[in-house]
Amino acid sequence: MVTTGLRTDPQDTSLDRENTHEIGNAHDLREVHPLQSLLPLLAQSLAHIADESAHMMVVTDADGRVLWRDGNPGVLRDDSPGVLRDGNSGVLRVATEPDRTEPCTDRPLMRVLHVQSRSAAPIIDPDTDRVLGCVDISGTARSPHPATVALVCATAKLAETQLALRMHERDERLRRRYEALGGHPGILLSPTGRVLSGDPLGTLGERLPLPAPGERMILRDGRFVLLEPFSDGYLLRAAPLTSAPTHLRLRGFLGEGSPTALVGEHRLPLSLRHAEILALLALHPGGLSAEQLSFHLYGDDGNPVTIRVEIHRLRAELGDTIGARPYRLTSPIEADFLELRGLLASPDPASLARVYAGPLLPRSESPEIRRERDEFEVQVRTCLLLRGSPDDLWAYAQTSGGREDFEILQRLATTLPATDHRAAAAQARLRA
Template sequence: MDAVGKRLARVRDQALSGVEPRGVRPAVRASWDRSRSSGVRPDRYLPPVALAENDVFERRREHPLARVWPTLERTLRTSLDGPGRILFLSDAAGHLLWVNGDRSTVRRAEQVNLVPGGQWSEEAAGTSGVGTTLALGRPFQVRGPEHYLSAATKYTCSAAPIRDPITGAVLGALDLTTEPLDGAEGLALSLVISTARLAELQLREYAHRQHAELQRRYVSRLASRLGSHSAVVAPDGRVVFADPVGWLPDRWYLPLQEGTTVLPDGRSVVIERLAVNGPFFVMAQEVEVDAAVVFGGLGLDRAWLRVDGVAHELTMRHSELLAILCAWPGGLSAEGLAREVYGPQGKTVTVRAEMTRLRRILGYRLASEPYRLVGPVRADFLDLEQDLPSGSIGGLLDRYRGPLLPRSVAPGIVELRARVHERLRTRVLAEGDPDSVVRWLAAPHGRLDRLP
């Protein structure tokens, strides 16, 4: 350890022993105070590995910084040559999602939980490059003994936040860590700041391309279908596209919440989220359409769905997902949907990908966290089941065109299908007149005592 490191180590020892520290940067001192208030213990403590391997993989797939990680690696590749240097990229909560460095250095870092899934926010790890950068919202460097945790004092961490170019929100932190102090700390921080800015430029370029694609995919199609005024509004309220031009002001000042809202001038509009973090599609309600989402799946391998008066034929997988959502009005988490459709081994990442595709049809009527259908919903199998106690048997048989999604093997569909079928069979055989019983037994599905 050089003279600077030895001096910092003495100051740190004084601070941890209760002596008022002198010769420490104000920002580091303030971070130590925050770390102490958070209950972080500097000795015999390591940050938690809060995310399991599958969780890390899923967050990488969904995180906006996944688009720029390859650029960050290429840009800083020469800085990672040789031992003692590691590159980290975290999310906004301080979870390390990406790690790159030579094998021996990465293995040593694993001993202090500098690993994918490790949580290095200030609340969890005290003063550190990632945690303090996220706490301050600006580039920051933590040199050796400036770390609050004793296990991290051999590292120097240079970090910079990466912000969403549209909203300005912090998406995560880029951190270049070296061991030990090697005199190149100032250069490392400058390099990290420049690379973070490059990532933000790339994100901005991607956002512009995404807006153009959204305009092409959503605005033109929906406006031509409904003949309505429409617009795309960015998460920060900027109206990035309007058709016709000028029907909305340049900035949206109302809350951007999915559903129907009324403008100050009395016009009613529908707001639909086009991506997880925006932008939003805004459409004037100028035509009267059926407000209900209507689902039909009895006797069909591929269900149909009617939204805004337009019918859609669904894929089998989308048929299964929507049938489950119709039967669960309170909604299901991604994990719950995965179990109902794919079984115990179902993956949430697969469900989320399918729900993104379904959103193109359902728009704001498909809510998330949990996934659920918004507004009135009608489904042929649920309507039939509701009418079973009092409906005429002849009328019920007319409506029962066959079991729900008969070729589906999704666990949730198998259960729903058997429930509706068995209840109808029981009523027909117990209460039906001879003609209804014969009619039931003559149907292909009626010859079965119960569905397999």
Template sequence: MDLLGRAIHDPRTGRLLGAIDITGGDHLANPHSLALVLATARAAEAFLATLPGPRAAGASLSALGRDAAVLSAGGRSLPLSRRHSEIVALLCAHPEGLTGDQLAIELYGDDLVNPVTLRAELSRLRHALGPLLLSRPYRLRDAVHSDFAEIAEHLGRGDVTAALRTYRGPLLPRSDAPGVVRLRRLIEGQLRAGVRASADPALLAAWTEASWGAEDLWMWEALAAVLPAGSPRQALALERVARLSEEYAPPDATWLQRRRH
């Protein structure tokens, strides 16, 4: 009696789950039977990889105010390279997925890049993420909560205070990937507009005191407008407005043009 078998492992953890086997007479000992067992086992593992698992469940991405993002899942934190940070952030922003061409444009813009370069990056990323990264199109298998998406959620509910509290700085600030740059500007622009529209001195002060808002003339003007007239804080804000206006004005601007700037 012959037995042909092949073990089945959890595609996420590598843990042995069971086996596919065929037991019978001598006629089973042939290449066709072995190929059938192997194909069946691989199909089972491929199906298991599509199921939600503990490693992907509750995954979150932290990418605000840092040059390299951190992916947290299943109680583990995975620091990502700068390029992988850009890819995962873009896939979080496009849950429907991106084709290889679309992803290349988001990462490299109009620069001519060998498709092999992108495929190599995605291969390395898949090795790090396992079944969380799917292809055709490229997408994340389960919803990954990102800190930058949380900003939009707070603003959608009109909670500007919570949005500003969540904001730890620009999205991947050193990234020059076109898709990331657009997303960064969108997030910052929405939050900035929300803080200014609130006319809340505390929120405006928090923005202008932060490293990313210290040179923001538009927000300093808004802060000066809502502070009590003649107060020391307003005087400081007005002084900052005057200094920034001077710095941002063209060198050959007239006095009137500087005032209008």
């Protein structure tokens, strides 16, 4: 059996002297790749079977560049149309056609390529959910064994399990160092932005976009924080205010009100389009590019040039509260919909009913705003039906979504005294 990252077999003449520098680059790529430490495990799982069945095992990176090959010596030495050398890097690739290479996909596959069969499965990084690489068994047989795909998939899952175990071990070491500080001074993040500790209600989600260390950012609940390196990860701490920054306050975004922005003492009525842009930037504190904003506002028909013009107009009114590259809010922000998002994680329906004046920007047709609006509506309604008092339910029944909500009205009609005018109103709406 020949085991090789590239062909290092003494009988192999496919890589001549002029490719020496390119081979070194391939070796460097293999040494720093996240799958490097798993290559012995992958080889142990598949190489012996590949050798005995006249196949070879190939491990590639996400772009299809070969990190490791192992298997039957005859197949490894065979320059068939399905195995090519990359003219740019000197590494080998598995190709579907003699002039085209194939990167990793995010699902297993089985193909017969000319006189070569290939069964492959991706290896997904549990930390980032991205494809790290691909493991496959290739050979000259026209018909691969039916169990080959299952075997390759099981090997890929084994590699992912090992990656997950190592990730959890790193996370636990980082948490122990964090807890040793005492008092939970901030929010603990992994090197890739996963939230590990300091957010017991889970309001920040599983992952945050990472700004540069020392750069201020705004969380979903409006808090202003700084990113600081900590051990092998990061801490988000409350940003010190050396001088009072200009606060941005967004009002009238929930319900039928008129959206406005308050910057200091300056009050700015907002058009629907400007309200949508500010809402999207507040809901995506890590920032959005012009292309992303355009897609969130218009879908596939959007034009980033239009977004840049609207941002220019907004910045003329709101000053330095909007940063660029990517577009983001740079001032401490307060907004009724951000307050609502925070309250949805709290056990106080009364506060929820007080804040929720109705759907988020109800006239907006933006795909992203509609998605957020629907999520708010479902969460608020569910919370009030589970824990809300008659007063809370009546407050919700005054919103556009609650006026004709059969379940809400029925609950009011049956729980309020018959002499209560709200019970009579609920009965009238039910009859209508």
